[in-house]
Amino acid sequence: MDRTADVLVVGSGIAGLTFALKVAARARSVVLVTKKERAASSTNFARGGIAAVLGSDDGFRYHVQDTLVAGAGLCHPRPVEALVREGPARFAELMEWGTAFDRGEGGSLSLGREGGHSRRRIAHVGDHTGRAIETALLNAVSAEANIEVLEDHIAVDLLVTPDVAGTPVCRGAAVLDHRSGEVGRVYARFTMLATGGCGQVYLHTTNPEIATGDGIAMAFRAGARVANMEFIQFHPTALHPTEDPAFLISEALRGEGAVLRTRDGTSFMERYHALGSLAPRDVVARAIDREMRDRGEDHVVLDVSPIRPEVLRSRFPEAVQGCLDRGIDPESGIPVVPAAHYVCGGVLTDSTGHTSVAGLYATGEVACSGVHGANRLASNSLLEAVVFADRAARQVSRRLETSGRGPSDPGAGVPAPAPGNGEPDLEGITTARAELRRLMWEGVGIVRSGERMEEAEAGVASLATAEEVRWGECRWTPEGVELRNLLHVAELILRCARRRRESRGLHYVVDHPHRDNEGYLSDTVVSRGDGFPW
Ligand code: SIN
Numbered sequence: 001m002d003r004t005a006d007v008l009v010v011g012s013g014i015a016g017l018t019f020a021l022k023v024a025a026r027a028r029s030v031v032l033v034t035k036k037e038r039a040a041s042s043t044n045f046a047r048g049g050i051a052a053v054l055g056s057d058d059g060f061r062y063h064v065q066d067t068l069v070a071g072a073g074l075c076h077p078r079p080v081e082a083l084v085r086e087g088p089a090r091f092a093e094l095m096e097w098g099t100a101f102d103r104g105e106g107g108s109l110s111l112g113r114e115g116g117h118s119r120r121r122i123a124h125v126g127d128h129t130g131r132a133i134e135t136a137l138l139n140a141v142s143a144e145a146n147i148e149v150l151e152d153h154i155a156v157d158l159l160v161t162p163d164v165a166g167t168p169v170c171r172g173a174a175v176l177d178h179r180s181g182e183v184g185r186v187y188a189r190f191t192m193l194a195t196g197g198c199g200q201v202y203l204h205t206t207n208p209e210i211a212t213g214d215g216i217a218m219a220f221r222a223g224a225r226v227a228n229m230e231f232i233q234f235h236p237t238a239l240h241p242t243e244d245p246a247f248l249i250s251e252a253l254r255g256e257g258a259v260l261r262t263r264d265g266t267s268f269m270e271r272y273h274a275l276g277s278l279a280p281r282d283v284v285a286r287a288i289d290r291e292m293r294d295r296g297e298d299h300v301v302l303d304v305s306p307i308r309p310e311v312l313r314s315r316f317p318e319a320v321q322g323c324l325d326r327g328i329d330p331e332s333g334i335p336v337v338p339a340a341h342y343v344c345g346g347v348l349t350d351s352t353g354h355t356s357v358a359g360l361y362a363t364g365e366v367a368c369s370g371v372h373g374a375n376r377l378a379s380n381s382l383l384e385a386v387v388f389a390d391r392a393a394r395q396v397s398r399r400l401e402t403s404g405r406g407p408s409d410p411g412a413g414v415p416a417p418a419p420g421n422g423e424p425d426l427e428g429i430t431t432a433r434a435e436l437r438r439l440m441w442e443g444v445g446i447v448r449s450g451e452r453m454e455e456a457e458a459g460v461a462s463l464a465t466a467e468e469v470r471w472g473e474c475r476w477t478p479e480g481v482e483l484r485n486l487l488h489v490a491e492l493i494l495r496c497a498r499r500r501r502e503s504r505g506l507h508y509v510v511d512h513p514h515r516d517n518e519g520y521l522s523d524t525v526v527s528r529g530d531g532f533p534w
Contacts, residue, residue, distance in 0.1 A: 015364025046130030071373025374505025
């Protein structure tokens with residue numbers, strides 16, 4: 001069934017919910033589509049916390065500096081300033097919406113530390129911060145009469161048509177209702193993509209199965225510019241053996257003193273970085289990868305003995321229980337490996353979350369707002385989501401005031417989406433997804449080479465060609481929609497990675513092991529004009 005609204009939000013994590021709550025104060029109607037149940041988002045999987053300048057020994061300049069250092073020369077200073085300076089106010093709103101962050105003696109906020117932070121500034125709720133925030137935001141959203149949440153609806157493609165001057169404008173999205181199999185359209189004046197990341201493009205990932213890069217792929221197909229997709233952050237400590245998704249062992253354990261060791265008990269991180277086990281994530285993930293390869297071992301060990309047992313249990317209940325549930329005694333050492341965790345690139349936006357397509361916004365992990373550069377500072381992602389959701393909501397609210405609410409002439413000139421009639425090949429889709437994830441893990445993982453990337457590119461292209469045929473002929477299914485998006489995102493990652501012939505931040509290529517500021521001190525920006533076959 002078709003719908004019209006002032007604002008369409010795609011995604012129900014921290015970015016989408018915050019934006020919806022804020023814009024609902026001005027918009028008459030907000031439709032929020034989410035592809036599973038509303039609580040299924042990457043936010044739920046965010047264990048560590050939210051970074052902000054909250055401690056008495058901290059200051060904006062330190063948080064800015066730490067963010068810029070982690071970003072390896074590619075952060076954009078203005079959005080970083082906005083992130084840091086507006087952070088404490090946005091953090092206070094999360095508390096007002098009902099997130100009860102942990103407090104220490106005397107009632108002051110308990111602030112943790114993670115890799116790359118020069119101060120304690122990570123506010124948390126045990127080691128399940130994302131879930132606590134998500135729950136509070138969902139409660140707040142259910143109290144808003146003008147936000148309609150459509151669960152089990154996956155956005156398939158954005159609806160883009162030219163305005164009178166010929167400029168392409170986003171007018172909503174085509175959505176597939178899983179339960180009925182019906183394809184409908186949501187027309188809106190403004191569309192916000194808050195679909196999270198794309199970790200599922202890799203064999204091992206901490207991201208939930210919904211993290212299939214939908215927003216990035218849709219925006220790119222709709223003509224939006226995408227940037228920096230080569231910068232994929234691998235979290236150093238996923239529980240070994242990895243499940244799907246991999247169980248994340250928060251970096252905050254290392255912030256409290258836990259130490260990485262090889263299986264024979266040797267501490268190794270001091271050989272790689274002065275900050276040892278608390279070095280920036282890119283350094284730690286590569287060091288673990290190197291140690292495992294050199295020793296022919298399939299994991300390293302996180303030694304938690306420096307943390308007092310009662311602190312371990314009270315501060316990290318999820319990690320402790322997760323280990324115990326799998327027959328691991330955490331106090332004897334936690335087996336860990338790196339896994340894909342976060343994409344620092346995404347849909348290119350300005351400092352209000354606006355993309356290069358009129359009427360289309362993006363915020364949270366789906367976006368490339370300029371704050372992460374070549375490597376995201378730990379726990380900056382929840383902060384980015386709330387700061388830029390707020391900025392986007394303020395801009396959209398202003399535009400609703402000036403241009404009037406309600407969609408103008410919905411559907412005029414918008415082509416109807418046209419799936420085929422054939423029976424979907426679900427087995428083929430599952431096989432292709434597994435093959436894609438293997439290709440990406442081997443071809444464009446923690447340590448890259450030109451040759452392996454080239455092989456992966458050929459493999460992905462052949463899977464994409466087969467999928468294109470299936471897409472044109474068969475009925476659409478959520479599995480098919482996700483596979484198409486994963487394939488497109490894989491091509492974007494490979495295209496960006498092959499363009500950057502240097503090593504910087506999260507992108508490490510053995511053929512070009514050094515930073516090249518002369519040639520590459522800029523974002524890798526791709527758009528449809530760059531010869532993509534789709
Ligand atoms: C963690 O707790 O280690 C993850 C936090 C993040 O990715 O920022």
